[in-house]
Amino acid sequence: MDMTSVIESHILVNYEDENKLKENMKSLVDKMFGKFNVTLHASRVMATNTTTGKYRHQTMLTYYHLNTEPETAIEIANYGKKIMEDDLNIRVRRVKVEVLIGENKELNLKANNNQYLECHLKIGKSIPSPEEYKKLASLLLKYGVHLLINYDSNVVAPVTTMRSYNKSLDEFREINKNIIDELKENGFEVYKQHMEYGVYDDNVMTDQGWLFENDKYTEPISECDTEKRLEVPGNYTYQPVPVNQ
Numbered sequence: 001m002d003m004t005s006v007i008e009s010h011i012l013v014n015y016e017d018e019n020k021l022k023e024n025m026k027s028l029v030d031k032m033f034g035k036f037n038v039t040l041h042a043s044r045v046m047a048t049n050t051t052t053g054k055y056r057h058q059t060m061l062t063y064y065h066l067n068t069e070p071e072t073a074i075e076i077a078n079y080g081k082k083i084m085e086d087d088l089n090i091r092v093r094r095v096k097v098e099v100l101i102g103e104n105k106e107l108n109l110k111a112n113n114n115q116y117l118e119c120h121l122k123i124g125k126s127i128p129s130p131e132e133y134k135k136l137a138s139l140l141l142k143y144g145v146h147l148l149i150n151y152d153s154n155v156v157a158p159v160t161t162m163r164s165y166n167k168s169l170d171e172f173r174e175i176n177k178n179i180i181d182e183l184k185e186n187g188f189e190v191y192k193q194h195m196e197y198g199v200y201d202d203n204v205m206t207d208q209g210w211l212f213e214n215d216k217y218t219e220p221i222s223e224c225d226t227e228k229r230l231e232v233p234g235n236y237t238y239q240p241v242p243v244n245q
Contacts, residue, residue: 006100007065007073008196011080012206014091015236018059021045024088025061032080038068040076046152048159049233052226053210055093057236070199073097077200094203098196101169109169115198117172121160122192123183127232133158134230139186141229143179144220146211151235157191163198163211165218 013021021028022045029043043063050056061080065073077095084090098118101107111117123136127149136158137147145162162179164172173195180190204217211220224230 005067007068007070008062008098008100009065009073009077010060010062010094010096010098011077011084011092012058012060012094012096012203013084014093015055015057015059017090018045018047020088020090021059021061021084024090028061028080028083028088029063031083032076035079036072036076038065038072038076040064041066044152046150047236048148048150049236050146050148050210051228051231051233054208055206056210056233058093058206070097070099074200094206095200096198096202097200098198101195101197107169109197111165111167111172111197114165114201114204116163116165116201117167117169118161118163118196118198119172119176120162120192120194121180121183121190122155122194123158123160124189125155125157125191127156127158130232133232135186136183136188137230138224139182139188140179141224142222143175144211144222145179146221146229147233149233149235155191161211163220 025043025045029040032040040063043061045059046062047057047059074097077097081092081095084092127133128136140147140160143162145160147158147160149156149158162176176195183190205215207217208214211217213221
């Protein structure tokens with residue numbers, strides 16, 4: 001499979017365990033490296049924020065592998081999950097492993113079964129006004145594309161998520177091109193693009209109510225079900241209540 005040699009992994013944890021994950025991240029990553037002798041590049045704790053969905057603040061450990069087989073990356077991520085749950089008492093909600101897709105136009109790829117194609121576009125370099133954000137969210141909705149904001153990023157701006165099952169890469173790229181063209185026609189700048197092939201996801205239901213309804217995870221929401229969907233997400237970073245209150 002001629003994609004890139006970069007694999008991105010995410011281990012999502014319970015909202016209330018965010019600070020515990022941050023405090024223990026270095027020792028956790030050291031243990032994962034120690035067992036497999038595979039470097040976890042750019043490891044960090046981050047969170048995505050949305051205005052709809054079952055989990056609107058998704059805290060995760062995110063990192064990259066270079067020149068690692070997907071099967072090994074999956075094994076490493078699940079080992080990290082085990083350490084979190086058994087040693088750190090951190091509740092893990094989801095493990096995802098995704099292979100980054102390069103610009104190879106000859107790549108013959110189709111997402112089958114529970115694997116998926118996904119694209120993230122960062123729109124601009126800042127958070128737009130509520131009016132512009134609503135315009136952006138409305139434009140994307142008909143494509144089944146939804147927005148999030150990562151306040152832990154160096155450049156805080158809306159990020160799109162388009163996830164497709166049972167589509168070829170050529171079909172997926174064509175839809176993405178149409179989206180980018182329409183964004184530009186409406187005055188939106190695409191600052192970054194990130195396309196990937198999801199090879200492992202043990203709990204897609206964490207995106208229920210944001211990307212899809214009920215258990216229909218292969219059918220993205222494409223109509224406005226609530227005005228909240230068109231509003232700018234806040235920064236919901238967890239703040240523990242002091243013991244004496």
